[in-house]
Amino acid sequence: MFPPSDGLCGIGELAERAGVTVKTVRFYSDRGLLPEAARSAGGHRRYGPEALGRLRLVRSLRALGLPVREVHRILDEEDAAAGAGGVLEDAVAGQLRELGSQLSALRWREAGLRLVQQCRPDERADRLRLIGAVSAPPDTASLARFWRAWLPPRMPAGARSAFLEVAVPQPPDAPEPAQVLAFARLYAFVTRPCTGTGPSRPAAHGPSGTGRPDVLYAGLADAYELAGRQLRRGREPKPGEELDSFVDAYAGAYSTRDTPAFRRLLAGQLAADPRIDRYWELVAEVITAPGAPPEPTAGSSHDWLYAALDAQTADARA
Missing domain, CATH: 1.10.1660.10 (Multidrug-efflux Transporter Regulator; Chain: A; Domain 2)
Incomplete structure (x- = not known):
């Protein structure tokens, strides 16, 4: 040679x-x-x-x-x-991570282009404005900031992190155009200027609210999981294990007992709490594949449980 x-x-x-x-x-x-x-x-x-x-x-x-x-x-x-081979393995793993991020970005760009291509001419300006504000693949930091400002300031870090894992949806790696639009609308929802003079947090988050937010949110997580099973089955709101777990979360956080009087008080408080249903509707659109039944969210589970509580206390009053 x-x-x-x-x-x-x-x-x-x-x-x-x-x-x-x-x-x-x-x-x-x-x-x-x-x-x-x-x-x-x-x-x-x-x-x-x-x-x-x-x-x-x-x-x-x-x-x-x-x-x-x-x-x-x-x-x-x-x-x-x-x-x-250690350096080679690390380098290959790093390259695979980078390539995965690039592929995800390309898929989001493709879905965004299809979204613009498929919409009516009179919708294009709005679609372009929405998707133009979101990176590809999208960053969820703005959603996390929204919840950190909304949650109780004295909430322990562990409980806060656990809630954020549930409340902040992970964008799909290969989205459909509808999911790109939903995430863009979700981003616009959490970054819009604050307006109005009404309350921005539930009463439980205020100075006179529960002093044990970790107990409250840990209990709510269990109740939401139980309610989510009922939502997947298409069941209507009703009293049962799910509602008991829901009420127990608030009773434990307030250091009180679950009684009919407490349930009536809680139903009234929850009725007066601010609503962010639009956030949860968009979350469901982001995490649900088009054509599939909506995936339960913490918001839809909360609504199911509140409806069960409201119906039960209304029957009691009647």
């Missing part, structure tokens, strides 16, 4: 055998990826027998999209540890 005189070859011969240009070999040499064995009397680069295999490895790594700095680290590990 190499000239028998000294076992070395020049840059042109190495490039020809590897199927690359001389410029490519020089590029990798200048960056330390392809060490020279020697220089000729005229200053020309000379390479040893191992250069061809190394050049092919460099080309393979670069074809996978790995940057030069990562290729350098992989080769250094190969030289020092006889192919331990």
Whole structure:
């Protein structure tokens, strides 16, 4: 393969055998990826027998999209540890994560383009305004900020994080145009300027409300899960285990007992609480595949439970 005189070859011969240009070999040499064995009397680069295999490895790594700095680290590990592979595994994993993000961004862009393509001409300006405000793939930080401002300020960090996992929907990796539109509307909902003089939080969040928000939200999570099962089955709101769990959450947070009087008081309080139904409607549209039954959300579960409570206390009053 190499000239028998000294076992070395020049840059042109190495490039020809590897199927690359001389410029490519020089590029990798200048960056330390392809060490020279020697220089000729005229200053020309000379390479040893191992250069061809190394050049092919460099080309393979670069074809996978790995940057030069990562290729350098992989080769250094190969030289020092006889192919331990840790650096290569980390680099490949990082490249896969980056590629996944790029693919997700492309899918969101495609769905956004289809959304504009499919809408009526008189809707296009509004659609473009909505989707133009959202990154691709979308960031959920604005949704998290909305809830952090809405939740009780004294709420423990663990309970807050658990609630955010439920309240902030994860955008689908391969969305349909309707899901892109729903997320864009959700983003507009949480970033719109605040208006009006009414209450912005439930009474339980105020200074005179519950002093145990962690107990309240942990109990509500259980109640919402139970109600969600009923919603998936298409069941109408009614008293039962789900409602008992719902009321227990508030009773425990207020350090009181579940009694008929407390249920009437709670029904009145919840009736006066501010509503953010639109948020939960949009969340359901984001997480539900088009054509499928709506997925239950914390909001729809809360509405189901409140309707059961309201019906029960109304019957009691009657």
